[in-house]
Amino acid sequence: MDHPKIKTSAALRFIFVTIFIDVMGLAIIIPVIPNLLKELGNVDYSVASEINGWLTFTYASMQVLFSPVMGNLSDRFGRRPILLISLIGFSIDYMFMAFAPTVFWLFIGRTIAGITGATMATATAYIADISTGDKRAANFGIVGAASGLGFIIGVSGGAFLGDINIKIPFMVAAGAALFNAAYGYFVLPESLDKEHRRKFDWKRANPIGSFKQLGKYKALAGLAIAFTLVYIAQKAVEYQLPFYVYEKFQWSLRSVGFLGLFIGVLLISIQGGLIRYLIPKWGLKKNIIIGLISYGAGLTMIAFAGQGWQVYLFMIPYCFGGISGPALQGFITSKFAANEQGELQGGLTLLSSLSLVIGPLLMGYSFKFFTHKDSSVYFPGAPYILGALLVLISVLLVIRSLRKETSLNR
Known part of the structure; x- marks a missing residue:
């Protein structure tokens, strides 16, 4: 059953909004950052792309270093205070981006957001605290639904509002983060009882320690x-x-905004609704495998899209692949104790952050290599083929790992 001391529906609503704000703030950057960097740095799009890669690297690197710390702090002091601190950190970052006079200040803001960016790790630990059984995986679907809505508002809002004034989207994101922090301060209950907390341990609150903890099984x-x-x-x-x-x-920028709306609606429908039907029907393992295969198929089709409207069509199997994430998280979290969920989610966020360090640079380089004017082969879809190959490898790893499920016992 769900956590007996917490009104689960109210808590999940807060977590939904928290994750939504997290994803929205990141998504807002996607359509407007080229113009923002071009304006602040007085550079062309080529140089702006390089700067954006380093901004992403800065944010992700700080998350790699500090997510384990924040996750362990939530195991020691509870989820609630860490969530509130994270929201305030994001608000500060958005304000820096809205009023930054130079590119340097964008790096300051991204550094602050990366350090305090434990929102996802602590939010998912909160969900794990108040959920059990099939509801655990189903409730993790809220992460996908919130991400979908955040993506809608972020990308489309960034595109449409940015078309009016490039600073407006960041001001809206800053205000939303502060509002949710205030709401959480007065409304959100703590999910981790004092008897389930553990002492803070620096040996476990670092990237190497998190990897060791993930390797317990x-x-x-x-x-x-x-x-x-x-x-x-x-x-x-x-x-x-x-x-x-x-x-x-x-x-155009507005065209990207409409695509963002479409993708967000798909993610909400699939991860916020359909997955609650598919988890009980197919079980965790089938959802993981089917979702990953769908991811790979969608990426491959996007790579070879011949007309713009086909991008909309091929996004359907790609977004359906989102059923694999909540199922995978539900499976992994079921193997850890209640007082280790913060640490676990910190470790998983660490892996996500490492992908953010590597992914944009890797995909950006493959795109540049196959679209540069001196390239011998013109193929803008190269990043999507590369992504499909990575997903194929992940499918093989998951199948192999699930066959060894019995060895997950300590």
């Missing part, structure tokens, strides 16, 4: 690698899609 290593490869593959869509449609189909 032999079969979990393969799942963790697969988790990382899928996140890297997703960067082909999350960070390269605007460049892809600008280059291949000459889309």
Whole structure:
């Protein structure tokens, strides 16, 4: 059953909004960052793309270093205070981006957001605290639904509002983060009872310690690698899609906004609704495998899209692949104790952050290599083929790991 001391529906609503704000703030950057960097740095799009890669690297690197710390702090002091601190950190970052006079200040903001960016890890630990059984995996679907809505508002809002004034989207994101922090301060209950907390341990609150904790289970290593490869593959869509449609189909900023709306609706429908039917029907393992295969198929089809409207069509199997994420998280979290969930989610966020360090640079380089004027082969879809190959590897790793499920016992 769900956590007896917490009104689960109210808590999940807050977590939904928290994850939504997290994803929205990141998605807002996608359509407007080229113009923002061009304006602040007085550079062309080529140089702006390079700067954006380093901004992403800065944010992700800080998350790699500090997510384990924040996750362990949530195991020691509870989820609630860490969530509130994270929201305030994001608000500060958005304000820096809205009013930054130079590119340097964008790096300051991204550093702050990366350090405090434990929102996803602590939010998912909160869900694990108040959920059990099939409801655990189903409730993790809220992460996908919130991400979908955040993506809608972020990408489309960034495109439409940015078309009016490039600073407006960041101001809206800052206000939303502050509002949710205030709401959480007065409304959100703590999910981790004091008797289930543990002492803070620096040996475990670091990237190396988190990797060691993830390695407690032999079969979990393969799942963790697969988790990382899928996140890297997703960067082909999350960070390269605007460049892809600008280059291949000459889309406008508003066109990207409409595509963002479409993708967000798909994600909400699939991860916020359909997955609650599919988890009980197919079970965790089938959802993981079918979802990953769908991811790979979608990425491959996007790579070979011949007309702009086909991008909409091929996004359907790609977004359906999102059923694999909640199922995989539900499977992994069921193997850890209540007082280790924060640490676990910190470790998984660490893997996600590592993919953010590697993914945008890897996908960006493959895109540049096959679209540069001196390239011998012109193929803008290269990042999506690369992503599909990574997903294929992850499928093989997951199948191998699930066969060793019995070895997950301590």
